[in-house]
Amino acid sequence: MQAILLAAGYGTRLRPYTHIRPKPLFPVANRPLLDRLLDQLHAAFAAPVLVNCHHLADQIEAALGARPEVLVQREAEILGTGGSLRLAIDRLDNDPVLVINGDLFHDIDLERVYHHHLRSGFDVTMALHDCPRFNTVRVADGRVLGVDEGDGERLAFTGIHVIDPDAIERIPRQGFFHIIDLYRELAAAGRIGYCRVDGNLWRDIGTPADYLDLHRELLAERGWLIDPTARVAADAVLEGWGCIGAGARVGAGVQLRDSVVWDSAVVADQTVCTGRILTGDPAVDTGLGQRGTDE
Secondary structure, eight states: OEEEEEOOOOOGGGTTGGGTSOGGGSEETTEEHHHHHHHHHHHTTOOSEEEEEOTTHHHHHHHTTTOTTSEEEEOSSOOHHHHHHHHHGGGSOSSOEEEEETTEEEOOOHHHHHHHHHHHOOSEEEEEEOOGGGEEEEEETTEEEEESOSSSOEEEEEEEEEEOHHHHTTSOSSSOOOHHHHHHHHHHTTOEEEEEOTTSOEEEOOSHHHHHHHHHHHHTTTOEEEOTTOEEOTTOEEEEEEEEOTTOEEOTTOEEEEEEEOTTOEEOTTOEEESOEEOSOTTTTTSTTOOSOBO
16 A cells, blocks of 8 residues: 655644644644654555655655655645645556545544555545535445535545546646546546545644644543653643643743643743643744633
8 A cells, every 4th residue: 555645735724833833743642743644654554655745845854854764755836635646646656545634633444445445446535424514525325426516415525535546647747736626527427436434533633723622632531741851840730631742841830721832842931821832933822823812
């Protein structure tokens, strides 16, 4: 099984945080999301794995420095999902490709999805589930009929799909191309199937609220997850849930509730806040785009 992990996007809905860090490198419970996704692909015996990058590409490349087995595709311009796949296919084998978005936290069985595709006879298999907030893919009789159009049963796309190389080669070689344009064409021809993955953990960290909600779900019972290299003042008060990343410092008199402190961030003495993402960058940590209130 070969795979492409899409990590080039701007992450506009997560600004201002994505001004300083690309979304796939956001820490989730103190580990970069990219590392988690690559470990899942490795566990599913995916090889080769290609990661594309554009926005803050230097950070993505640095993060992959310890993984020489991963192919890196640095894109000089944003190519869209389809354009990135078309560029990548020349570096891969002539086998179906598992594609996964770089902003997902999930426990979906990737091998199951891939082998479902191999048995299906379709050009594309989309991993779908019932998630009312995102139910936009119209399905019937094991096939995808369309996206955002028409009546009938609808399911949500997980951001995980398997595509035959012949389908990818229908994408223009140059410039921006959104994969949805190809999928509309293939769906109309009856060439897209789906694999249902209901009952799995799946979260899209597309917004600051989504990012904090994921941590709430992961840490609600545990409380606070603190990296051993972090330093927390003896009189700091940590309430609710949250995490403090590697090398972070939490100063005297600080009161934090339901918050995420990134690696190497410094939380100044006497800071009091709830429901915050604290990055350590003063321009970002002023409160722009953050959920919650300073108390």
